[in-house]
Amino acid sequence: MTAKRLLQHYEQIADAPDAIARLRRFILDLAVRGKLVPQDPNDEPASELLKRIAAEKARLVKAGEVRKPPTLHPITDAEALYALPRPWALVRVGDIFDYDAGTKRDPKELDQSRWLLELEDIEKDTSRIVERLRVSDRDSQSTKSEFKPGDILYGKLRPYLNKVVVADEPGYSTTEIVAIRPFLRLCPEYCALAFRRPDFVAYVERSGRGTKMPRLRTPDAIVAPFPLPPLAEQHRIVAKVDELMSLCDRLESARADREATRDRLAAASLARLNAPDPETFQADARFALEILPALTTRPDQIKTLRQTILNLAVRGKLVPQDAKDEPVNLKTVDCDERPEAIPSTWLYTRLVNLLAEDTRNGYSRKPDEALNGIPILRISAGTVRRDGVVAEEEHKLISGIDPNSRIQYGLRPGDLLACRFNGNKSFVGRLTIFKDYLGLQPIYPDKLIRVRISPELATAEFLRLAGDTDLVRAEIEAACATTVGNWGISASNLKEIRFPLPPLAEQHRIVTKVDELMAMCDRLEASLTATAANRHRLLDALLAEALAPADDRELEAAE
Template identity: 30%
Template structure:
């Protein structure tokens, strides 16, 4: 950053660069300093702003006499209590409506298509993006313009309604606009850029919101907008201010490009390392990339996006058998499968579960990666004794009660547990009628429809009774010993990719139970499953710590950045 930069900007530069919204706040500080006369030095030889106002009045009178503008109501002088900060000697407080012709756009009759054509652009709020106007081919005809308003080039266009209220842009050509935009066409075109920056300043934007009416949708009319005071410097200083703002905004643009490039490189490097770890064909190769990751840990994990990717990688490495070392003394997964088959046979014989059709062996082309020795590929249906969706009681929401049995819906099921703030409840009698939808401790719940498809959690042991809706599937294993590993596998990218590949319909209408039962899963030895779960929990706890640390750092920088403008503003307030 240039040595000639304002000390206030220099002080907060590093903070601004490291915060997600830092450069935005830096831009706000630049405009705040500019409006307060702190961005460039004053020159006692400059023509006073009071003289400029006299020239503006002369220009306005001429335009009125020539019929080029309409006579507007005289605006009252700016009162002392309306002046939010002290301005330098030679400046003047004026109302926005004093420095230019103000207009509100209008829309010609849309049913009459002869009003529309390519004679002049017709602008709406959606055409104003990033301070620039996207000029569409569709505009007004000459006839249409007669029923609309002509906005001359180099006018300030201000959105006056809705969520984008206060959004501004300069038009570089004559246009027309709809009624959701107010415009200011300066009487003296020399300083239109200064007026643009004034309107975009944090002070002016805050004042717009303070004066906006409307209970649900904020709106500010032309009269209220015209009465907002702005600080007016001498013409020569306006020029210096605009030049300095342009210089600093260009620097902010460059900083944003550099920041984006840095973040992209960091993300690409992180993704490359993760990919190399996932594709490593030996433990030696894996350790090489893992060591690089740990060496550059703090640099790579200073942003939440990379921590999110790390979470995914941990789970993926876990199900591929790369997160912990194998122990040749572990009982192989094939023995675990024999125990599961024996338990299944016992339950069938006792009539506790129905005999199911045998699932086809897993083909080689269904195996997306090589699993370690001692592991087995199995289909999900092979390890489950209960496998099906819930249902909704007859009567829908009308059967919900204020107390009773929990009725879990997809919005209650999250990967990190049950969210019960808005849990529905049903009566004991309905609960008993819906026996097939009852859940018990260690059941895995899986969302199978809608935007939350694939989200999953384990129903806790010794939890109160519950039923589930048709949007949630119950997965109950033959042995509780594999539940925790199976849940980690379900929330991994490996399983989630299968879900999104096999879901019914393009709108995530539902996940077929038949297809779900056929999903191929990598099953480790039971002892290794325990080690995997412990290691995953350890790493995910580290991810929680990282995100908390990043969040606190961003919060601290955010407080500093918020104070940048507020402190600058308050130190100069009356």
Template identity: 30%
Template sequence: MDTNKLRQKILDLAIHGKLVPQDPNDEPASVLLERIKAEKERLIKEGKIKRSKKSAKTSDTPHYEQVPFEVPSNWAWTTLGEISNYGDSNNVSVTDIADDEWILELEDLEKDTASIIQILSKKERNIKGVRHKFKKGDVLYSKLRTYLNKVLVAPQTGYCTTEIIPFNSYCGISTHYLCHVLRSAYFLDYTQQCGYGVKMPRLSTNDACKGMIPLPPFAEQHRIVAEIERWFSLINIIENNKEDLQTAIKQAKNKILDFAIRGKLVSQDPNDEPAVELLKRINPEFTPCDNGHSRKLPQNWCWAKGMFIFSPMKSVQPTGETFQYIDIDSIDNVRQTVKETKVIKSSNAPSRASRYTQKGDVVFSMVRPYLRNIAKVCFNDCIASTGFYVCSPLDMLHPEFCYYLMISDYVVNGLNQFMKGDNSPSIKKRDIDNWLFPLPPFAEQQRIIAKIEELFSTLDNIQKALEA
């Protein structure tokens, strides 16, 4: 789940008037704009604000020949400059700021969410120059690299870098609503079109003030803000639990594998040929090991050492000009797959003979096995590093069941106990040769594989939804 896209969808619905229903009893936004106009005229006469510079074509009652999109009938289009004091910043020299005052810098804000990462006072920073003073409730808008979406409503009074513009609204227009408009994809697109500078693009004060704002009635602004916050709160819960969900999926897969290799994932069929009979027929030298393990297996299963279920590894030197090579870097140890093979010139082949692999084999790293550098080989005629044990299943072991067996906690955690060495602790070939593996009848292996793939597919779909 792409939570940033979900947030933007909610903001898009909000600024189009589609997030909450309209109330015909609400005072129209056009009346609010007239009140703002009167308020600004009063403040100009009192000398508290200056009249904005207007072109000769600009009338006292703005009329927009082309608006970005349609809004409900009781809404109105305006500009940021008409409804706020954007750009009228209070500049303060750092020397005039008390040591315990909050100093906000751009790096203190998380991109996209604008969450405050840290709050540091002047005495905790080494700063010079000038800062903008802001009050609790002001909108703090980063004009530098607007695509980072660092826009928020100030939770308390403080001072900020001059790359952040603090401003407030006239006649009580919700600064929280304005903040959401400025964070919307619609307004971000606008700032990208008129920003200046290449490496560090900025939004000029003039362009910011000309940015068009869809304005709802006063009461609807607050209903919209409440609904946005409700949805964003749910999204935050999803984000906070996303890591827990990922962990739960991993644990679920491990549990499925544990059930699978203990004979508890699918039911047994008494008509299946017992695994021990199949082993004896394929390898007359096989000796049952049922008394060598404390865990009890289903009746038709048996314990078998690795040496009886895997083909002896073939050490080969490459022939031809080049060869495909698998080493630790080739393995994606999260998905247990070979992400890519290396093509190496035969003249650069390792001095020690490497292990021949073919499609259906499983390579299991004997170096730090707890890192789970384990993968299926999905192509023929490849050579693996000597750091791998190549699990090439014999006829009594299905290749897919072999793979699920080797990535199970029982095998990985069990083999970890044999590690020796400090810098690169490893196990030996003999450790896998002598390890006891639970072996079901061949027919049951196929049923287990089908069930694992069914369950893993469901979990993988959840995983993709989390990552989308």
């Protein structure tokens, strides 16, 4: 396996969410292992370079130009995570660099025309300079660190963000950026990429002090291993890395263009369904459902497709109307205003007109997990399944429930339960169905409102899916109020929410069609997940093979 072969396979992994980022890390990994460019036997080996560095370091210390560094122990075998080419050396950062070499300057001493670098000016991971401001552009109130051209500027605050740049002009920086200055001139661009290499990032993540705002301490930084190639090879590595990073830029741009094109096509298809033309709707729907699987590559697009299906369902656009259906017959209809056009056989009605009995909040006492208690539903993120059914296995036990309370707060299969309050407004008023799969006959807590529907007027399944549409959700959220950090809806307000109501027979057909299309979405989502997993496995295999020692690859090829 070579880097070239990895790039040949790139099309198979290109749509993995982190493919480009991992490819960039892979390039850096190859670079600092001596696997990116061939070694040249004519290069001066790193051992000779180290002798000259040591001599210059001693001269600078004697002249008082740098602080006398602490004595550092040689690198141990355990610290050598991978084998390096013979002309290279693995040394400690403090052996070849003056770490935190920048002179500290009071804000009043700063030259107003010079560059003033802050951490937010550096893009994470890529280390691109996103903004270059002068001292005069900023109101500096704190001590700054002065740097020189050629210094490696390393962001020690939250170092996992990987912000490392080479100073191309003199300037100042926040003291959260340290100037790392070689004792003897090296290739600064190589040094910068070596400080961004994956194993160094892993090292600083282990070493960083502080939970919320971790920092790399100087004692940890100066003992870190640093792979040092011959000086001539450093320059060849940088040229190759620049070439491959430019390729990554092009791949990233091409992927963004592909995603944008897919997004536009998918959005256009869904828009035609959400604002349908009666004359072309059937053709539009058929086209969208046929083409969307090819355009859909992300889970958020599946979510949009699911919502579109629900929105079509409550407009009478998902299944054809049947003249033989018995029309809706309600004694009380008080919705003269129609938020949306619906088929002539449908009605708009308030939820209260569909109730078999009044809505009711749940039981307010907390469960005590008594051994002889009865089940009470436990409300959590996992309580409601994707199909809108309450998961009964998530329950607790409560004692002291008398027969009247058992009846008053008991549930029957087909009852709807609405979330009464939640910190997230989008959960409030969501309807779920109780089906009593386990035969527990539980009661329900006060976080829920029970909605019991007259079965001759509506099906719980239709009202549940209608309650998730944009049309009904807009009314529910408008009826919500905030109390002590929570959003909530009262039972009386919930009863006034308007629902589009088809004939009972059509409700059943709509539910069947929605179930069919949601199953298609499930399959599409599973396919995307499997494809993403395959891309990740392929990428893992390619990277592992590329980074394997040469001897292992030769042995594998021989076998």
